[in-house]
Amino acid sequence: MNRLPKTVVFVALIAILFLLSPLVGLLQRMPWSGLVGLLGSEVVLDAFFLSLLVSFSATLIVLALGTPIAWFLARARFSLLKLLRAMVLLPMVLPPVVGGTALLFAFGRQGFLGKWLNNWFGVTLPFSTTGSVLAAVFVSMPFFVVAVESAFRSINEDFEQVAETLGASPSKIFFRITMPRIRPSIIAGLALSWARALGEFGATITFAGNLPGETQTLPLAVFLALETNPEAALALSLVMIVTSLAILVPFRDQWLPSK
Numbered sequence: 001m002n003r004l005p006k007t008v009v010f011v012a013l014i015a016i017l018f019l020l021s022p023l024v025g026l027l028q029r030m031p032w033s034g035l036v037g038l039l040g041s042e043v044v045l046d047a048f049f050l051s052l053l054v055s056f057s058a059t060l061i062v063l064a065l066g067t068p069i070a071w072f073l074a075r076a077r078f079s080l081l082k083l084l085r086a087m088v089l090l091p092m093v094l095p096p097v098v099g100g101t102a103l104l105f106a107f108g109r110q111g112f113l114g115k116w117l118n119n120w121f122g123v124t125l126p127f128s129t130t131g132s133v134l135a136a137v138f139v140s141m142p143f144f145v146v147a148v149e150s151a152f153r154s155i156n157e158d159f160e161q162v163a164e165t166l167g168a169s170p171s172k173i174f175f176r177i178t179m180p181r182i183r184p185s186i187i188a189g190l191a192l193s194w195a196r197a198l199g200e201f202g203a204t205i206t207f208a209g210n211l212p213g214e215t216q217t218l219p220l221a222v223f224l225a226l227e228t229n230p231e232a233a234l235a236l237s238l239v240m241i242v243t244s245l246a247i248l249v250p251f252r253d254q255w256l257p258s259k
Contacts, residue, residue, distance in 0.1 A: 023241070030238060031231040038235035046213050047221035048239055054129065054217055055197040058136035062193045065137075066144040067186070071174075073145070074152035092142040096202025099138055103207040107134065131208035132215045136197035143196050144189035151185030152178075195244055218243075 031038065038044060073085050091099055107114040107125045117123040125131040155178070163173045179186075201219040208215040210224060218240050225233035 026234060026237055026241070030234050034231065035235060035238075038232055039239065041232065043212065043221060043225075043232065044236055044239065047216055047218045047236065048243075050129070050132075050213070050215075051198055051217040051219075051240075051243075054132045054136050055194050057133045058140055058197040059190055059194045061133070061137045062141045062144045062197075063186070063190060066141050066189070066193070067148060067179075069141075070145045070148035071152055071178075074149045088145060089142045091139050092146075096139060096200065097206050100135060100203035100206025103131075103135060103138060103203060107131075107207075126207055127209040127211060127215060129208075129214055132204050132217060135203040135207045136200050139200050139203050140193040140196040144193040147185050147189030147192065148182065151182035155181050191248055195248060198240070198244060 069088060073081070073088065094102075104126060105111050107117070109115060109118050109124060109126065114125060117125065125134055159177050159181075160173050163177055164170075168176075198217075199219055200217070201223065204215065204217060205220055205223075210216050210220045216224070218236055222233050222236045222240070225236060
């Protein structure tokens with residue numbers, strides 16, 4: 001820190017204080033005396049376990065679908081690649097409510113895909129736990145793709161080419177050589193996408209609704225509690241903060257370069 005200009009240090013400290021001040025505000029207003037009772041309430045427990053179910057389910061789907069997407073974007077070469085990449089990453093900058101509306105018109109009962117799912121398989125996605133998972137996948141997958149695509153681009157392909165000349169199949173090269181070399185980026189991408197899925201609000205409430213025990217995740221429960229029970233909203237917020245830190249802190253070194 002001694003080598004940093006004092007102005008940079010001062011601005012950095014101001015920025016850190018700005019980021020921490022909302023957390024301090026939450027902790028300062030936290031109803032510590034009745035916190036145990038609030039945390040043990042049915043609403044908090046239902047929202048907490050549902051949030052874990054939705055966020056971890058979404059993360060597994062992101063891993064399964066996002067890895068091939070990231071590989072394709074990193075290795076493919078064609079004229080519309082930039083446009084395709086922009087479309088894949090669009091949910092990162094799209095307002096969540098717009099994303100939820102788009103999901104509704106795609107997978108709703110009258111959506112161009114949803115009506116076939118409903119008519120052929122009897123599957124209805126909106127206003128269901130599955131719909132909440134789908135919304136979380138939609139908004140969180142770009143965070144994984146960005147991290148993993150960058151890793152695919154950065155690794156040297158010499159080992160893969162040598163393995164190919166020795167007769168290794170493309171699948172064996174991918175799973176035995178390529179994937180282990182980008183493991184830290186995969187873990188980082190999964191942590192970031194999980195955190196985004198845990199905090200998803202707009203797309204979920206638009207596409208899946210706010211049904212207690214079925215689609216009411218922690219962010220939706222906080223929004224509802226703010227109007228009727230601010231103390232419960234604070235307790236729910238604390239649960240989200242602690243849960244997020246429990247995942248993000250252990251994986252911090254996965255997306256930071258080693259010293």
